[in-house]
Amino acid sequence: MNITPAGAPTPKMPFLEPDIERALLRAYIDSANDGIFVLCDEMKFHVANPVLAQWLGMSEAELTAHGQRIPITDLFGSAATASQFRHQFAAAAQGQAVRFEVEIRPPRGDTRWVEIGMNRVHLEDGELVIGIVRDTTEQKMLQTALQHLASHDDLTGLFNRRAFRQRLRTLVNAQHAGAVPHALLYVDLDQFKVVNDTCGHAAGDELLHQIGMRLKKLAGSADLVARLGGDEFGLLLHDRPIEEAMKVARSLCEDVAAHRFTWDGRPFEITASVGVCAINRDIPSAEEALSAADAACHVAKDQGRNRAQLYSEGAASKDKRQEMAWVARLQKALEENRFQIWHQRILGLRDTDDADGVHVEMLLRLVDENGEIVAPARFFPAAERYGLMPAIDRWVIQHLLLGGECGRPHQGMPAHCAINLSGASLNDDRFLVFLEDALRRTAIPTTALCFEITETVAVANFARVREVMQRLQNFGCRFALDDFGSGMSSFSYLKNLPVDSLKIDGALVRNIVEDAADLTMVEAIARIGRALGLRTVAEFVESDAILEKLRAVGVDYAQGYAIHRPAPLAADPAPQPGRKG
Structure with missing residues (x-):
C-alpha cells in the first residue's frame, strides 16, 4: 500500500489534454440515451448526436455540413412548433435555462413528442446553445388516453357526466356576466329496462350506443352531448x-320514437x-x-x-321536497346518533404487504327510523x-x-385504517381545528x-388540500387519493401532493377481465404508482x-366483495376463510 508521508503535498489528478477532454465529451454525447444538439445563434447545427440524428431522419454529417448547415426549425414540420422553439431559443440565448414540450414532425423522421431543455454556453470564439431532447411520446399518449377516459363515456364515446357538469358550470357562470342564453336537455329512455x-x-349497451349516436347527429357543432349515467343523456x-330548445327536444322525442331497435x-x-x-x-348554479x-x-x-x-x-318542487326531507332526516339522525361505522378489509397482494397488520377502510351507514340500514349513496347527495x-x-x-361519549377509541380498531374526508370538510377551518384536536x-x-x-376534490381544491395534508402529516397521518382515474386531467399534481396511496376507481377495475382497455389503464396507474413510490389499491374487486x-399487473392492494363484505366495525375485521393475509 502506497502511503503518502506526513506533511507531503497531496498528489494532484493527472491533467487531461484538451484533445482527450474533447474525446471524452464526444463519447458521452454519442452514448447518451437522449438527443443532444449544439446550435449557433442562427439555430444551425454544430453538433447532433446519433440519437437526435436518427429521430430527425438525417445523419450528423448532413446536419452539420460546412456551408450547408440546416436550421433546426426547418425540421419540426410545424409552423407553430418552430415559432415556439424560436421564442424559447431567444430566452436561452439571453442566459435563461428553458424547458418546454413540443411535437416534432421531421420530414424524414417519425412524429414524436419531445421535452427540450436548453442553456447558453460561453466559449472564447462566441456563444452557443446546447440542448437536451427527451422523447416523451409514450407518456404523452398515456396522458392523452387517461384524459380521454376522464372526460368520455367508454360505452358511447360521448362526454361523461363530469365533463358535462364542467361545461354546464361554465355556461351558468357566463350567464351571470350577461352572456346570451343557453339551454339544457335531460333525456331519459323510457323502455331501456x-x-x-x-x-x-x-x-342494453348496444341500444345506448345507438341512441347516443342519434343524439349526437341532432346536436349542433357548438353543442355538447353526454351520457350522464345509466340510460340518461344530457344535451347543452x-x-x-x-x-x-323546445323544438329540438320535440324533434329528439320524434327521432328516438322512429328508431327501430332489434336484438x-x-x-x-x-x-x-x-x-x-x-x-x-335565474339559474344560480x-x-x-x-x-x-x-x-x-x-x-x-x-x-x-x-x-x-x-x-x-x-316541476322541481317534488325533487326539492325529497331533498329537504333527507336534510331533516340526517339532522335528526345526527342528534340521535343513528349512524354506524362499518369496515371493509383491504388485502395485500404481495407477501410482505400485510406484515404490519390488518388494513381496512372505514365506511358509514345510517340507521333509519325503522331500524333499516341505509347506504351512503342514498343520503350523501343531499348532505353534500x-x-x-x-x-x-x-x-x-x-x-x-375519541370513542363518542365514552371518551376512548372504538375497541374494534384495526392496525391500519382509512377514513374518508369530504371536500366540504377540507374547506371548513372549524372542522380542521376539531380534527387536529382529536388527533x-x-x-x-x-x-x-x-x-x-x-x-376530483384534490384537483379542484389543490392549494387547500395540500395545506391540510401538510398539517395532518405533522401527526404522522397518511393520505390516499380515492377514485383515482375517474377525473384525472394531469399527473403533475401528484408530484406536489404528499399522498402515499392511489385508490384506483372501481369503474376501471370491475371489467378488467373482459376489457383490455380497462386493464391497460389499471396497469398504467400501477406503473405510475411504482415510479412515484406510491402504493396502489384497487376498489370493487368482485371476483377471483x-x-x-391485479396481481399480474402489479397492483399492491385490493378491496371488494371478493375479499370481504362490509360489516359493522365491532365485527372481526379478519379476512374471510381461504383468503391470504
Whole structure:
C-alpha cells in the first residue's frame, strides 16, 4: 500500500489534454440515451448526436455540413412548433435555462413528442446553445388516453357526466356576466329496462350506443352531448333561446320514437322523456340547472312519457321536497346518533404487504327510523348539496378516534385504517381545528390513520388540500387519493401532493377481465404508482379472476366483495376463510 508521508503535498489528478477532454465529451454525447444538439445563434447545427440524428431522419454529417448547415426549425414540420422553439431559443440565448414540450414532425423522421431543455454556453470564439431532447411520446399518449377516459363515456364515446357538469358550470357562470342564453336537455329512455332485463346487458349497451349516436347527429357543432349515467343523456344547446330548445327536444322525442331497435330478431319500440331548462340569470348554479332539468324529465314521464317538458317551479318542487326531507332526516339522525361505522378489509397482494397488520377502510351507514340500514349513496347527495358533510365527518371522527361519549377509541380498531374526508370538510377551518384536536387526544396511534380524499376534490381544491395534508402529516397521518382515474386531467399534481396511496376507481377495475382497455389503464396507474413510490389499491374487486389480474399487473392492494363484505366495525375485521393475509 502506497502511503503518502506526513506533511507531503497531496498528489494532484493527472491533467487531461484538451484533445482527450474533447474525446471524452464526444463519447458521452454519442452514448447518451437522449438527443443532444449544439446550435449557433442562427439555430444551425454544430453538433447532433446519433440519437437526435436518427429521430430527425438525417445523419450528423448532413446536419452539420460546412456551408450547408440546416436550421433546426426547418425540421419540426410545424409552423407553430418552430415559432415556439424560436421564442424559447431567444430566452436561452439571453442566459435563461428553458424547458418546454413540443411535437416534432421531421420530414424524414417519425412524429414524436419531445421535452427540450436548453442553456447558453460561453466559449472564447462566441456563444452557443446546447440542448437536451427527451422523447416523451409514450407518456404523452398515456396522458392523452387517461384524459380521454376522464372526460368520455367508454360505452358511447360521448362526454361523461363530469365533463358535462364542467361545461354546464361554465355556461351558468357566463350567464351571470350577461352572456346570451343557453339551454339544457335531460333525456331519459323510457323502455331501456325492458331491453336490459329481457335481452341482457349486451343488448342494453348496444341500444345506448345507438341512441347516443342519434343524439349526437341532432346536436349542433357548438353543442355538447353526454351520457350522464345509466340510460340518461344530457344535451347543452349553446346560444339557443328556450323556444328553439323546445323544438329540438320535440324533434329528439320524434327521432328516438322512429328508431327501430332489434336484438336477436326481436324488435323494440323505444321512446324518450326530455326535461328542458333554460340556462339564464335565474339559474344560480350548474347543480340547480341539472336538478331542474331532471325534475322536468320526471314530470314528462309522469304525464305519459315520450314528450318534452319545460322546467317550472312546480316541476322541481317534488325533487326539492325529497331533498329537504333527507336534510331533516340526517339532522335528526345526527342528534340521535343513528349512524354506524362499518369496515371493509383491504388485502395485500404481495407477501410482505400485510406484515404490519390488518388494513381496512372505514365506511358509514345510517340507521333509519325503522331500524333499516341505509347506504351512503342514498343520503350523501343531499348532505353534500345542503352542507351537512362536515357534521357527518365530525360524527365519524368523534366516534372513531375519541370513542363518542365514552371518551376512548372504538375497541374494534384495526392496525391500519382509512377514513374518508369530504371536500366540504377540507374547506371548513372549524372542522380542521376539531380534527387536529382529536388527533392530539386520541389513544390510537395516528400513524395508523390514512385519510382518503377523492381525486376530483384534490384537483379542484389543490392549494387547500395540500395545506391540510401538510398539517395532518405533522401527526404522522397518511393520505390516499380515492377514485383515482375517474377525473384525472394531469399527473403533475401528484408530484406536489404528499399522498402515499392511489385508490384506483372501481369503474376501471370491475371489467378488467373482459376489457383490455380497462386493464391497460389499471396497469398504467400501477406503473405510475411504482415510479412515484406510491402504493396502489384497487376498489370493487368482485371476483377471483379480477384479483389475479391485479396481481399480474402489479397492483399492491385490493378491496371488494371478493375479499370481504362490509360489516359493522365491532365485527372481526379478519379476512374471510381461504383468503391470504
